[in-house]
Amino acid sequence: MNMALKKERYSKTELLFVSNAACPGCASVLGLRQILKALEYNVMMIVGAGCVGGYTGSYPYTILKIPALHSSMAGGPSIGAGLKAALDAKGNVDTTVFVWAGDGCTCDIGLAALSGAAERNEDILYVCYDNEAYMNTGGQRSSATPWGATTQSTPKENFESKFKKDITEIMASHRIPYAANVSVAYPEDLILKIKKAKSIRGTKFIHLLCPCVTGWSYPSQYTIKLARLAVECKIFPIYEVENGVKYTINIHPKGTDIREYLKLQGRFKHLSKEQIEFLQNHVEEEWRLLGKKVEWSHSL
Amino acid sequence: MKKMMTGNHAAAYGAMLSRVEVIAAYPITPQTQVAEKLAELCAQGKLNAKYVTVESEYSAMGYCIGASTGGARTFTASSSQGLVFMQEMIHWAGGSRLPIVMVVVNRGLCSPWTVGADQTDSLSQRDTGWLQFYCESNQEILDTVIQSYKIAEQILLPVMVIYEGFYLSHTVEIVNLPDIELVDSYLPKYEPQYKMDLENPATFGSIAGPDHYFRFRYEIQKAMEESKEIIKKAVKEYEMIFGRKSDLVEDYYCDDAEVILVVSGSISGTSRLVVDKLRKEGKKVGMVKIKMFRPFPKEEIRKILRNAEKIAVIDRNISFGHGGIFCQEVKSVLNQGKTKGSPLVYGYIAGIGGVDITYQLIEKVIDYTYNEEPPKDDIIWAGLTYEGQVHEYGFKEGKIFQD
Numbered sequence: 001m002n003m004a005l006k007k008e009r010y011s012k013t014e015l016l017f018v019s020n021a022a023c024p025g026c027a028s029v030l031g032l033r034q035i036l037k038a039l040e041y042n043v044m045m046i047v048g049a050g051c052v053g054g055y056t057g058s059y060p061y062t063i064l065k066i067p068a069l070h071s072s073m074a075g076g077p078s079i080g081a082g083l084k085a086a087l088d089a090k091g092n093v094d095t096t097v098f099v100w101a102g103d104g105c106t107c108d109i110g111l112a113a114l115s116g117a118a119e120r121n122e123d124i125l126y127v128c129y130d131n132e133a134y135m136n137t138g139g140q141r142s143s144a145t146p147w148g149a150t151t152q153s154t155p156k157e158n159f160e161s162k163f164k165k166d167i168t169e170i171m172a173s174h175r176i177p178y179a180a181n182v183s184v185a186y187p188e189d190l191i192l193k194i195k196k197a198k199s200i201r202g203t204k205f206i207h208l209l210c211p212c213v214t215g216w217s218y219p220s221q222y223t224i225k226l227a228r229l230a231v232e233c234k235i236f237p238i239y240e241v242e243n244g245v246k247y248t249i250n251i252h253p254k255g256t257d258i259r260e261y262l263k264l265q266g267r268f269k270h271l272s273k274e275q276i277e278f279l280q281n282h283v284e285e286e287w288r289l290l291g292k293k294v295e296w297s298h299s300l
Numbered sequence: 301m302k303k304m305m306t307g308n309h310a311a312a313y314g315a316m317l318s319r320v321e322v323i324a325a326y327p328i329t330p331q332t333q334v335a336e337k338l339a340e341l342c343a344q345g346k347l348n349a350k351y352v353t354v355e356s357e358y359s360a361m362g363y364c365i366g367a368s369t370g371g372a373r374t375f376t377a378s379s380s381q382g383l384v385f386m387q388e389m390i391h392w393a394g395g396s397r398l399p400i401v402m403v404v405v406n407r408g409l410c411s412p413w414t415v416g417a418d419q420t421d422s423l424s425q426r427d428t429g430w431l432q433f434y435c436e437s438n439q440e441i442l443d444t445v446i447q448s449y450k451i452a453e454q455i456l457l458p459v460m461v462i463y464e465g466f467y468l469s470h471t472v473e474i475v476n477l478p479d480i481e482l483v484d485s486y487l488p489k490y491e492p493q494y495k496m497d498l499e500n501p502a503t504f505g506s507i508a509g510p511d512h513y514f515r516f517r518y519e520i521q522k523a524m525e526e527s528k529e530i531i532k533k534a535v536k537e538y539e540m541i542f543g544r545k546s547d548l549v550e551d552y553y554c555d556d557a558e559v560i561l562v563v564s565g566s567i568s569g570t571s572r573l574v575v576d577k578l579r580k581e582g583k584k585v586g587m588v589k590i591k592m593f594r595p596f597p598k599e600e601i602r603k604i605l606r607n608a609e610k611i612a613v614i615d616r617n618i619s620f621g622h623g624g625i626f627c628q629e630v631k632s633v634l635n636q637g638k639t640k641g642s643p644l645v646y647g648y649i650a651g652i653g654g655v656d657i658t659y660q661l662i663e664k665v666i667d668y669t670y671n672e673e674p675p676k677d678d679i680i681w682a683g684l685t686y687e688g689q690v691h692e693y694g695f696k697e698g699k700i701f702q703d
Contacts, residue, residue, distance in 0.1 A: 044496050046366070047506075058507035067496040069369050070505035071362070072388055078359035082324065082366025082374075083496060085350045089321040089372045095498065113362065116355030 010191065011037045017063045022055035025220025027184045027210035027227060028129040029055055032100060034187050035127060035208075038194035039096055041066065044087075046080040048101025048110075049073045051136040052129070074110035076101045077117035080124040096125055096198050103130040103144035107165045114205075118174035121202040125194075128167060128205070131212035139215040146235075148279055149267045151215070156270040163282065168241070171205040175244035178204040183238060184211075185228035189250055193240065209236045217266025229261040234287040239294075247297040249290070258283055301477045307468035310438040310475050311377065311403045311461065312337035314445025316347045317483045318401075321372040321490070323351045324363035326382060329415050330465035331405040334377040357382035361389030361402075368398040369504055371495035373449060376400070379465060380407035380421045387425065394429025394520065396505055399452035399459075399490075401445060402430075406565075406616075407465040408653045416654020417464035419565065419617035423593075423625045429520045431459040431527065432594040436568040438473040440591075443544055446478075450487050450534045455527040456494075457520070464616065466654060467566040478542050486541050524595040531592065548592035549600040553579060557586030559669050560605055560643075562613040562630055564590045567657045571614075574662045585666055590626060598633045605634060608643045612669040614662070614682070616651040623647050623679045646675045650682035657683070664695055 015036035022029040028051055036043070045068040047053055053070055056063050071079045080099040087095055106114060106128040117124060133151045134140040140153040143165040154160045172179040177200045182190040190208070197204035211218070211226040218226065230236040231253055238251035258280050262268040271279070305313070311334045315323070323342070325335035335353070342351040350367075354360045357378050364374040378386065383404055393400050404425075408418035422432060431451065435441045441463055448459035463469065496504070508516060531548060539545045550568070553575055554560055563571045568589040578585040588604055590597070605611055611634075615624025622628060627647035634642060646669050651657040661683050668680065681694030 042498065044370075044498070047503075053507060056503070056506065058509055059503075059512050062503040062506060064503055065501060067498060067501045068503040068506075069366070069496060070503070071365075072392060074358060075362040075365070075389060075392070078324075078354060078362030079366035079369075081352075082322065082363035082368075083370040084366075085322045085352070085363070086367040086370025086372035086374075086496075089350060089367075090370070112355060113359045116359055119355070120352065 010187070011040060013037055013040055015041070015065045017065065020055050020063045021057060022051065023213050025213040025223045026051070026055065027212065027223050028052060028131065030223070031129055031184045031190070031208045031210060034184065034190050035098070035194050036066070038191040039098060039198060042094055043096045043098050044068070044083060046071050046076050046083065046097065046099040048076045048099065048105040050102035050105060051131070052100055052102070054136060073105050074113050076105055076110055077113040077122070077124070077126065080126070081117050081120070081122035084123050097123070099124055099126045101126070101128060102135070103128060103132060104134045104142045106130070107143045107167050114171070115174065118171060118176050118203045118205070121176060123201050123203070125197050125204045125206070127208060129208050129210045131210040131215055132164070133212075133215050135212050135215040147282065148271050148275060150270065151267070159270060168205070168207045172241035172244050174203070176203040176205060177201070177243055178240065180240035181207045181209070181236060181238050183209055183227045183231050183236065185224050185231065186238060186251060189238060215267070218264050222264050226261065226264060229256060229264070232256040233258045233261045234283050235261060237287065237290055239290065245297055245300060247290070247294045249294055302474055303477055304472050305438060305475050306333060306470055306472055307438045307441050307463050308333035308405065308470070309337050310442040311445055312341065313475075313477055314442040315375045315401075316341050317478065317480055318373065318446050318449045318487055319484070319489070320347070320375040321349050322364070322367035322374045323349050323376065324354050324360045324367070324374070325376050326354055326357045326360045326378070328357070328379045328382040330407055330469040331377045331379040331382070331403070333469070334403055334405070338375070357386040358389055361386040361393060364400045365389060365393050365396060365398060368393070368400050369396065369496055371490075371492040373490040374400050375402070377403035377405065379405045380409055383421050383425065384409065390425055390428045390430065393458045395516070397456040397520070397523070399449070399456055401448045401452060401459050401461065403445065404460045404462045405465045405469045406462060414653045415465065417467055417616060418652050418654070419462070419464070419625070422460060422462045423617050425460070426594055429457060430594065431457055433459065433461050433591055434564040434593055435461060435463040435468065435591070436565060436589065438468060438471070438475045439544070440546060441468065442475055442477070443538065443542070443546060446483055446487055447534050447538050447546070449490070451527065451531050453490060454530050455523050457523055457527065462565075464566045476544070482541060486538060528595055528597070546591065547589070549597045549604065550589040550591070551604045552587040552589070554586035554588060554604045554608070556584055557608050558584040559610045559612060559666060560586045560588055560608045561662070561666060562588045562590065562611060562626060564593070564626060565616065567614065567616070567651070567662070570657065570659050571662050574659055574666065578666060593629075596629055596633070601630060602633050605630070605643060610669050611643045611645045612648060612665050613645060614648045614650050614657065614665060616657070618649055618652065624649050644674065646680060647678060648680045648682045655683055668695060
């Protein structure tokens with residue numbers, strides 16, 4: 001893929017005011033900016049509980065130039081679907097209802113609600129900003145926390161021992177029209193995918209990996225670098241699944257050693273050589289399986 | 301048009317006549333037929349609304365919150381476990397000042413399992429910023445649903461229309477279905493004061509600092525207080541158009557009453573018969589039916605009850621560690637220096653879990669109130685048996701009081 005950012009794709013529209021309450025180096029607010037650039041003005045947003053609830057500002061201030069409705073942890077999918085139903089009832093079928101929620105909302109507490117919305121194929125664009133833990137409450141593990149990571153609830157003596165929940169596959173298996181992984185390090189891919197999702201009726205699920213300065217414990221200048229390394233190391237594959245069956249890998253990773261990714265982060269510092277090897281093998285195996293799915297989908 | 305129908309169908313027709321635009325529901329006994337009837341009415345094109353069976357009550361209320369913020373007239377219904385499962389969203393709707401109307405069909409909460417009537421489910425939601433109306437008949441259910449939209453959309457607070465499971469939900473009564481054109485004249489198309497709007501983008505429900513949060517809470521209470529006049533007006537206007545009166549607090553022979561029975565919901569009709577009989581016998585007995593529980597009709601209740609000697613409150617609900625919830629609320633407005641008298645209040649718990657509250661039991665309640673002074677305990681257990689024996693502080697119909 002051409003890595004050069006094409007001007008016509010990168011809109012000058014800014015739907016966020018410049019000042020926000022996010023931590024310096026926050027990938028979530030950066031991702032939100034890119035997404036809103038792709039969606040332009042005809043959008044209403046559901047704000048999931050979490051970091052975004054804070055960084056978008058407190059009453060009577062907001063950084064959002066679009067209509068937005070804050071929701072509970074598990075409320076995003078149903079509130080978004082309900083809003084869409086109201087717009088339909090008023091004859092407005094064009095406006096995108098965009099739900100923006102973290103991995104805790106998405107993979108844990110709101111998964112039943114999200115599955116329900118997907119099963120009903122509600123016409124919403126649901127984007128999970130995944131910083132791999134409950135970062136707004138100080139960084140406790142979620143089911144999106146990767147194997148080996150320390151969090152406030154998985155200290156190094158008892159680091160995360162479960163593999164990350166594969167939310168993109170879970171969502172794709174609902175046979176929704178569109179599910180995709182995106183990264184802030186690849187904005188042109190992100191914008192194209194959001195635009196594509198916007199043009200589709202039904203449930204669209206986008207999974208955005210968001211390096212978190214405080215939770216992952218790294219200097220703030222490495223946000224984009226880490227986002228890119230996660231892709232290059234095959235830890236976070238950039239791919240899409242259409243209708244639950246058509247798999248496409250959008251960015252082919254270099255296959256960088258995962259040590260390059262791990263060593264920049266405090267949360268993996270404790271891992272031994274053997275443990276890193278174990279993780280590398282897991283990443284390779286997952287990548288191999290994804291490749292098989294791509295092959296399978298081409299054979300259909 | 302008069303039709304025979306259950307309370308649940310009356311609720312559904314109430315929603316249909318209100319021309320609701322979005323309905324989200326999840327099935328639970330005894331609410332089920334409310335949702336089923338609406339699904340049918342929508343499928344048959346008799347109601348032009350988006351009907352969705354969501355995957356949980358939590359999402360049912362979430363859906364209503366989204367739809368209401370989007371400017372649609374929304375409806376849902378639930379009971380018991382479903383109601384408490386959606387509780388976070390119930391608070392959310394109240395805090396968001398959304399004019400959602402929800403039917404609550406009372407059913408006892410687990411554990412253990414029961415499907416019998418018990419008002420503790422809806423009463424446990426009394427602090428959520430929702431108005432609460434407790435209905436006595438199927439006709440009252442239908443009328444109250446329509447009135448509730450009229451009220452909610454003016455004061456911007458959600459409303460629960462409540463009735464007991466099976467006693468009303470599954471019991472067939474004659475219901476007068478008003479003409480929809482007449483309902484339209486009473487309840488015009490919903491024009492939201494605030495909604496999500498591309499032309500006028502705003503953020504709803506973001507973080508509020510302590511001062512703002514405090515102020516928003518004050519404003520909900522203020523809206524509750526101010527709603528009383530709006531409710532009275534809405535009910536009066538309904539009476540003028542449809543010819544049916546509905547008292548928010550009904551005063552039945554209370555003027556000169558020595559003993560006043562305080563009840564809510566389905567037992568009101570039975571209680572009226574008991575009062576009629578005792579009046580014929582020369583006993584000065586009256587009855588108060590509390591339909592409006594939130595906002596609590598403090599002044600009205602104070603005014604009606606202050607001259608009585610004794611008050612007997614029957615509660616089909618309980619707040620563990622204290623007692624019947626209606627009883628607590630009634631007590632809270634008496635004896636505050638603003639009343640002339642200070643009647644002795646007897647708190648009866650009866651009918652929990654769907655146990656029948658019979659004519660005879662109510663008669664016994666009045667007898668007990670007359671004859672026992674002071675009451676043996678804060679809570680008198682009417683109709684409770686334990687291993688076949690009547691409770692120490694209680695009685696059962698057909699038996700003499702225990703001494």
